Amino acid sequence: MQTVGNPGSGGTDSGNDFTNFLDFSISGTKYEDLTGDGTSADDTAWSHDPVTIFIDDDNSGDLSAGDRSTTTGAGGAWSIGGLTLADVGKNIYEVVPDGSQQTGILVQTVDNPGSGGTDTGNDFTNFLDFSVSGTKYEDLTGNGKTADDTAWSHDPVTIFIDDDNSGDLSAGDRSTTTGAGGAWSIGGLTLADVGKNIYEVVPDGSQQTGILVQTVDNPGSGGTDTGNDFTNFLPPAGQGLTPGFWKNHLDILTQELGEFHSGWNSNTSFETIFEFQNLSKIPGTPSIADALGAKGGGVNHLERSSAAAYLSAAVTAVPDGPGGKPELNFSFSAATSSNPAIIAILNQIDTNDDHTLQPGEVIAAVRDVLNDTNAPTSNFGLTGQPGINDIANAFDAMNNQTHPDASVFLI
Structure with a gap:
């Protein structure tokens, strides 16, 4: 508003100017x-459902009644007009899709873009949720993920x-189950x-091969992050x-032991077969046949159970049965014993993790638990570790599995 001033007789009251923005x-x-x-040269124009963009007029941080808004159009472009100087400094948000x-x-x-101008470059970028997927395979040969898997x-x-980085399935971890053909996927990531x-819950009676995690x-x-496969x-x-x-x-016994180690038979020393360095660990000088007949508990129990386990392991190590396969399968699984402690000990004995006891693994466990000089492992026999009877009981569980008939041995 200007005011009429007195410019003097016949004069002009000048300078009554007005400005507008x-x-x-x-x-x-x-x-x-x-x-x-984030915002970078590889971003592309939005091609999905329209997105709401709004000026936060009430400074609430979200879209409220009365906030001025619009939706994105073709190529993600948007604009809102009719702004005044009172709007400068207000926040602009998107409603996240x-x-x-x-x-x-x-x-x-x-x-402030200047009178009648446009404040440009108020861009928003979004990354769409993704998924992970894979396939569960059966490893027919136990050699990891290969072309022969089904x-x-x-x-x-x-x-x-x-999600909680615990290493096992916990409440709150996102999960799914395999479908037809072993396919699986998890979305919303x-x-x-x-x-x-990403882990699998290993099926009972199986063992993981290939990539474990x-x-x-x-x-x-x-x-979709594909190819997250598991084999069992x-x-x-x-x-x-x-x-x-x-x-x-x-x-x-003589045939199978001789096939595993030429020259050995039922009279071969137990201590020789088990590679003892300290010969005082075993009472007397029993043969492998004597060890099988050892009476009583303690070391004698360990002698007879480990002698039988060693012989079965030796048979399994020689693939001279029908079809070029061993005559015996001296393997173990959760079904071998209902006692979890026994299974845990067998897993410790099984140092190469193939769920089958090898002759060397039987030897190592026996020498270890008896604290023989330079024993190959140190998992047993000390305070807090499984002792003599524990190892003997584990071998008993292996020996008491399904017994094949003597006819399977090709004499």
Whole structure:
């Protein structure tokens, strides 16, 4: 408002000027962040459902009644007009689309573009949630993931993302089960999940081969991280032969032991076969046949159970049965014993983790638990470790598995 002044007789009251600032607009573009690295040259124009952009007029931090808003159009472009100087400094937000997360600049600000101008470059970028997938295979030969694996055809297997980094399935871990042909997938993952571990709950009676732990990788916005496969080997049911069997079939003992180690027979020293360095660990000088007949508990129990276990392991190590396979399968599984402690000990004895006891593993466990000089392992026999009877009981569990008939031995 100006006021009429007295310019003097016949004069002109000048300088009564007025200035106006024209309303302005704001604009920007909505982008899809293909790699999840924020605003960068590889972003592409938004091609999904329209996204709401709003000026936070009430400074509430979210879209409220009365906030001025618009939706993105073709190519993600948007604009809001009719802004005044009173709007400068207000925040601009997007309503984050479901199934995506914001990257780059999360909040834009209304700037003064000059009278009637446009405050440009108020862009938003989003990375779409992604998924992980894979296939569960049966490893027919136990040699890891190879071309001879077949799609899993057994009970569904649980696959999970280890969200709490505990190493096992916990409440809150995202999981799924395998479907037809072993296929599985988990969706709704975000950039925060990249690098997390993926595990399977190992099916009872099987053992993992190939890659044991997969990792969530970034497949790009809305993509699928594929190839997170797991393979499992289903060993045939374990077999065993008791000390009594071997003691009553010395002809088979001599044949099988001689096939494993030329020149050895039922009269070969137990201490020689077990490679003892301290010969005082075993009472007397029993042969392998004598050890099978040892009476009583303690070291004698260990003698007879380990002698039988060694012989069965030796048979399994020689593939001279029908079809070029061993005549005996001296393997173990959860079905070998209902006592978890026994299974835990067998897993300790099984140093190469193939669920089959080898002759050297039987030797190592016996020398270890008896504290023989330079024993190959140090898992047994000391305070807090499994002792003599524990090892003997573990061998008993192996020896008492399904007994094949003597006719399987090709004499």
